[in-house]
Amino acid sequence: MRGKTLIAAALTAAAALTLTACGPDDDGGDKPAASVSGATAKPIVTLDKPIEKPDLTLTDSDGKPYDLLAKTKGHPTLIYFGYTNCPDVCPLTMANIAVAVKQLPKAEQDDLRVLFITSDPERDTPQALKKWLGGINKNFTGLTGKFADIQRGARDVNIGIDKPVVKKNGDVVSTHGAQVLMASPKDDRIHWMGMQEATADNYTSALPKLIKGQNP
C-alpha cells in the first residue's frame, strides 16, 4: 500500500520533471509523455493517496526536543528537507513559502507549522538554523538531529537525501529534498507536494486552501 503510493508519487514527480526538462524546446516529434498529459507539470501536486507525516523526534532551533507528530498534530504543516549552506534551491524554496505565509491572516500564520529539516545536521546546528531561518521567517521551525534518523524520516515520506560527503579537496557535497510536503490539519496526513518549480505565486494561491485541508 505504502509502496504503491510512493511509486505513484515518484512517477508523478518524474513526469513533472521530465515535462519541465522538455520545456519549450519540445518539438512534439516523439512524446511518450503525452500519455500522461493529465499530469502536466503542476507546481503543486495532490497525491492520490496521502502519506503519513514522518515520525521523528529531532532538536529544534532553540536546542529543545521536537516531537514532529505531537507538535504538528491538528496543524497544517509544511515540511522541507534542505541545508543552509545551499545558495540556490533551499533559500528559494523557503523564500517562496515565506512570501505566501506572510499573506495569510495572523491567526492562520500562527496555526501553520513550517518545518525546515536539515539534510546536513553536522553543519546545521540549532544556532545555524535559527540564524538562517531568521533571515526568512523567524516563525519557521528548524530541525536537526542524527543524519540516520533524518534520512529514515525522509525516506518514509518519499524524499531521498544522501549523507553529506566530504571530498578530497575539502568540498562538502550535500543534498536537499526535491519537494515540499504539505499536510492537512484535518487528518494529519500529507496530501500535497510542492514541486521544485513551484513559485511564490503558486504557494500564495494554494496555501489558503491547504491550511483548511482543501485541495488547491
Place this chain on the structure above:
Amino acid sequence: MNRRTLTATALAAVCALGLAGCGGSGSSASDKSDAAKSAPQLKVSGAYMPQPVTDKMAGAFLTVENTGGADKLTSVTSDLSDDVSLHTTKGNAMEHVSSLPVPADGALKLASGGDHIMFMGLKRKPAEGQKVTLELHFAKADAITVQVPVKSATYRPATGGGHDAGAKDMDHSGMDHSGMDHMDHSGHAHK
C-alpha cells in the same frame, strides 16, 4: 532509412557549424573544424543574484552567449567575496567544478536548479536593488566585467520576477544582525 535520416541530420548539423564558424572570416567553408579553432566571441546576459538569506553565502546566475569558438569559464572574482566558486548541480546535490564549458556557437547557461556561481563569506549582505560586480575569467577570451543586479529572494527570470512586490514584504525583522560580526565561518562548505 532511419539511419540515413540521422546521417543527413548529422551532416546538416556539421555543415551548419562549419558555416557559422566561418562567419565573415573568409576562410574555406570546407574547413569543418573552423568553429573549434576560431576565437570565442562572448556576451553576458540575464545576470542576477537572488537577495541572500545571510551574509554567509549567495548565488548568482547568468548566461554567456558565444558566437565564436569554444571556451571555458575558469573563475569568477568579485567585490562581494574573496571566495567565489563555480558549481554544477547533479540531482539534488551540487558540486564544485574547476571550470564550466562555453560551447562554440552556443551558450553557457547558469540557472536556478542547475549550474551557478557561489559566493562564501560575504563582505556585506547585498540587498535587492543593489549591484554586485563580477569579473568572469575565461580560458581564451578576455575577462568580462558584469554588474549583477540583486533581485528579490523569490525572483524568477522566466516570469520577469513576478513576485518582486511580495518579496519586499519578507520578514527581515528576525534577522540576527548582531551575530554577523562574529559568525563562525569554520564550518564552510566548498572550501
